[in-house]
Amino acid sequence: MARYIGQRVLVALVLIWLVSTLVFMVLHLVPGDPAELLLASGNTAPDPQAVAQLRTEMGLDRPLMVQYASYLAGIVHGDFGVSLRDGTPVAQQLMLRLPRTLELVVAATLIASVLGIPLGTLAAIRGGGLADRLVSLLASLALSTPVFVVGTGLILLFAQKLGWISAGGYVPFAQDPLRHLALLLMPAGTIALSLWAIVVRMTRASVLEVLERDFVRTARAKGLGRRRILRRHVVRNAMVPVITVIGLQMGTLLGSTVLIEYVFNWPGLSGYLVSAVEARDYPEVVGIVLTISIVFVLINLIVDIAYAVLDPRVKLAA
Structure with a gap:
């Protein structure tokens, strides 16, 4: 397990270096002088x-390799320079705003997972039945509705019509925990x-695929109960592709x-971007x-x- 984690950490560090280098190259290959563009x-x-x-x-008058070395050193130390607008350190604003976006993404992911995985599993084991059709219909509606339409509708209903909560805003958790959670609920x-619709569809498809495997048939032939088969054999094996989708969607949500x-x-x-x-x-x-x-x-x-926690075969293959 330790070897597998070490390999994954090394790959992650290489990816971060490649992304950082790509950003540096793109910024310097784009035609035009950044200083002239900023002052134009x-x-x-x-x-x-x-x-x-x-x-x-901005250090643009130095040799390119010197700029690159300084750029990488700043990333390692968490120093992204200062804002050209107000002179405040960029890292300070990032540390202030990043937790707020992460809070939105994590809260949304928890809501989608807690509701999506059980409903997707239910739709799979009731394949073709009323529950399956109802869950699939709701997932299709959720996927086809733009987020700004959903957000505006929630504001109109809960803020304007019912008056249960403010239309928006932000209050630090330390200042007022209850109001902070109340303001977090609608955007999350x-x-x-x-995301819930995606989790439902992926869970349903994955559970259906696992239900057809030989080890599930063997467990049924041995007389194991339906709940035990689902809990110990089906759900755990079906979670690997579901976690893949959830992880990718979390990353996508950061910028969307x-x-x-x-x-x-x-x-x-x-919004800061x-x-x-x-x-x-x-x-x-x-x-x-x-x-x-x-x-x-x-x-x-x-x-x-x-992956390695849910399926030991993953770390053995690494």
């Missing part, structure tokens, strides 16, 4: 002295809806919560993109380790 205003050419000063501040539930954070006024990382792009803040954009990429790689590392 309409059709007016920027002052050459201001461009030269900004290039010096909105994100969870489409822009609409939800905007609709519910949630000050997370995705949009404002950084609009302001053409080079250090902020680089820091956000790298942070999302690194978190995505770490999520996949956790998924790989979960």
Whole structure:
């Protein structure tokens, strides 16, 4: 197990290095001078002295390999430079906003998993029945409904009509735990809806596939109870592809919560990325993109380790 985890960690570190290098190369291969682009205003050419000063501040006047080494050293130490807008350290804003987006993604994933895995399993064991058809219909509706429509509908119902909760906003957990959880519920539930549909479909398909395997038939022939077969043999073996989908979707959600954070006024990382792009803040954009990429790689590392826990054959094959 330790060898398998060590291999996965090494692969994750290599991936992080490759992603970091790719971001660096893309930024330097794009035509145009970043300093000129940042200082450009309409059709007016920027002052050459201001461009030269900004290039010096950003380190763009140094040799490319020196820039690359400094860039990697900054990533290792968690230093992404300072914002060109207000001079605050980018890492400070990332540490403030990343937990908020992660909180949304983790809460949505928990909701989708807790509701999706049991319902997907139920649909599989009741294949072709009323429960199967009803769950499949609800999953199809959830997948076909855009998240901004769901979010707006929840605001209209629970905030405007019923008045049970505020339409959006953010309160730190330490300041008011109950209000924080109440404000988290609607955006997390909105994100969870489409993920729930994916989890339901994958669980149903995976359980149906496992139910047809020989070891399940053998367990039935031995007289084992239906619940025991499901709990000890079917569900555990069916979870590997389900966890794969959940892990990939979590990584995708990190960069796709822009609409939800905007609709519910949630000050997370995705909204920060949009404002950084609009302001053409080079250090902020680089820091956000790298942070999302690194978190995505770490999520996949956790998924790989979960494989080995659920299916010992995975670590034996490594």
